[in-house]
Amino acid sequence: MAITTYTDDSLHKRLLDHLGTAVLLLDHVLIPRYLNPAAEVLLAASAQRVLGQPLPEGFFSDPEARAALARCAEEGHSFTRREARLEIMPGHSVTVDYSVTQLAEPGRAPALLLELQPLDRMLRIAREEAFTHAHQATRALVRGVAHEIKNPLGGIRGAAQLLERALPAAELTEYTRVIIDEADRLRALADRLLGPRRAPQFRLLNVHECLEYVRQLILAEHPHSVRLRRDYDTSLPELPADRDQLIQVILNLARNAVQALTEVSVPAPEVIFRTRILRQFTIGAQRHRLVLRIDIEDNGPGIPEPLRETLFYPMVSGRAQGTGLGLSIAQAIVSQHQGMMVCDSREGRTVFSLLLPFEQHAAGTEGESAWA
Known part of the structure; x- marks a missing residue:
C-alpha cells in the first residue's frame, strides 16, 4: 500500500490550517508574521491585512499582559491568561483564553506563538x-x-x-x-x-405589523416628545407567535424606553425599532437555524449597574412609581415562545432585544413558514 508523505513544512501548515484554535506567530516586537484561518475569523480580517502590521492598540491593553509578553520573549517564560478581553478593532472586543510560548531558533530573534480560544459564545x-x-x-x-x-x-x-x-x-x-x-x-x-393566564395562541404573523401597531400607540401617547425611528429588515418571513402577547411585550419595552427619555432631560430623545435575522443562533441550550431579533433601543441615561443583573426579576424596578412586574411578565411571555429577552445598557444607549426562533411550534401553526 502506497503511503503519502509530507514535508515537515507542508504537514505543519496543514495541521495549523485545520485547527479550530486561533494561532498567531508574533515577532519580538509583536508584529504578526503568521496566522491560521481560525485566527482570521477571530480577528475578522484576512492574513494579507494583518501580517506585517502592528496589532491594534487595545489588543494587549493590560500592562500586566504586555509585561508578561516581554518576559516571554526575553526569558522564555510561557504563560496563560483566562477570560481576557482583547480589542480587535475600535469598539469591538472578544473574550478569549490565550497561551503564549517562546519560539527560539539559533541566529534569529525569538518569536512568540499565541494560541487563542474564543469564549464569547460559550460565556x-x-x-x-x-x-x-x-x-x-x-x-x-x-x-x-x-x-x-x-x-x-x-x-x-x-x-x-x-x-x-x-x-x-x-x-x-x-x-x-x-x-x-x-x-x-x-x-x-x-x-x-x-403572570399570563393562558397559553400562547400561535399563528403566523408579520412582526412589522405588530411593531407598527405599538409605534402608533406610542405616537398617540407622546406625539412630540420623542422621535420614533424604524430600522426594519423587510425580507423577514412570518413568525409563529401570539399576536396579543407579542404586542404586550413590545409595548412594555417601548413605554419603558420613552419613560426613560422623558423622566430626564435627554437632548434629541429617540427610540429605534429594529428587526434582524440571526442564523445558527443558540438560545439557552437549543440551537436554532433562524432566529428573529427585535431591538427596542433608546439613547437615554442607561440602566444603573446594580439593577442590570436582576432587571427581569419580579418586584425589581428602577423607577419610583414602578411595580417591577412588567419586565418579569414580558420575560415569561417570551419564554413561552421558546425565546429569550436580553438587555445591553450603558450611558447614552440601552437596547432590549427579543430573540424568537422561527421554527418553534411550526407544526401547530396555520401554514408553514417558508424559512422554517
Whole structure:
C-alpha cells in the first residue's frame, strides 16, 4: 500500500490550517508574521491585512499582559491568561483564553506563538442558561407566594362585607370599605404576579405589523416628545407567535424606553425599532437555524449597574412609581415562545432585544413558514 508523505513544512501548515484554535506567530516586537484561518475569523480580517502590521492598540491593553509578553520573549517564560478581553478593532472586543510560548531558533530573534480560544459564545450560552434557570425558579417561588396570598383574601373580603351589613352606624362602613378595597388591590397584584393566564395562541404573523401597531400607540401617547425611528429588515418571513402577547411585550419595552427619555432631560430623545435575522443562533441550550431579533433601543441615561443583573426579576424596578412586574411578565411571555429577552445598557444607549426562533411550534401553526 502506497503511503503519502509530507514535508515537515507542508504537514505543519496543514495541521495549523485545520485547527479550530486561533494561532498567531508574533515577532519580538509583536508584529504578526503568521496566522491560521481560525485566527482570521477571530480577528475578522484576512492574513494579507494583518501580517506585517502592528496589532491594534487595545489588543494587549493590560500592562500586566504586555509585561508578561516581554518576559516571554526575553526569558522564555510561557504563560496563560483566562477570560481576557482583547480589542480587535475600535469598539469591538472578544473574550478569549490565550497561551503564549517562546519560539527560539539559533541566529534569529525569538518569536512568540499565541494560541487563542474564543469564549464569547460559550460565556453567553452559560449566562443565558443560568439566567433561565434562575428566572424559572424565581417565577415558581413568586407564583407560589401569589397563590398563598389569594387564598385568604376571599375570606377577608367576604368577612368585611358581612361586617359591613351588620354595623349599626353607616359612617363605620368606611372602615370595612378600606378592607374590601385593599383586599381587591392585593388580589389584582397577586394576579399580576401569576403572570399570563393562558397559553400562547400561535399563528403566523408579520412582526412589522405588530411593531407598527405599538409605534402608533406610542405616537398617540407622546406625539412630540420623542422621535420614533424604524430600522426594519423587510425580507423577514412570518413568525409563529401570539399576536396579543407579542404586542404586550413590545409595548412594555417601548413605554419603558420613552419613560426613560422623558423622566430626564435627554437632548434629541429617540427610540429605534429594529428587526434582524440571526442564523445558527443558540438560545439557552437549543440551537436554532433562524432566529428573529427585535431591538427596542433608546439613547437615554442607561440602566444603573446594580439593577442590570436582576432587571427581569419580579418586584425589581428602577423607577419610583414602578411595580417591577412588567419586565418579569414580558420575560415569561417570551419564554413561552421558546425565546429569550436580553438587555445591553450603558450611558447614552440601552437596547432590549427579543430573540424568537422561527421554527418553534411550526407544526401547530396555520401554514408553514417558508424559512422554517
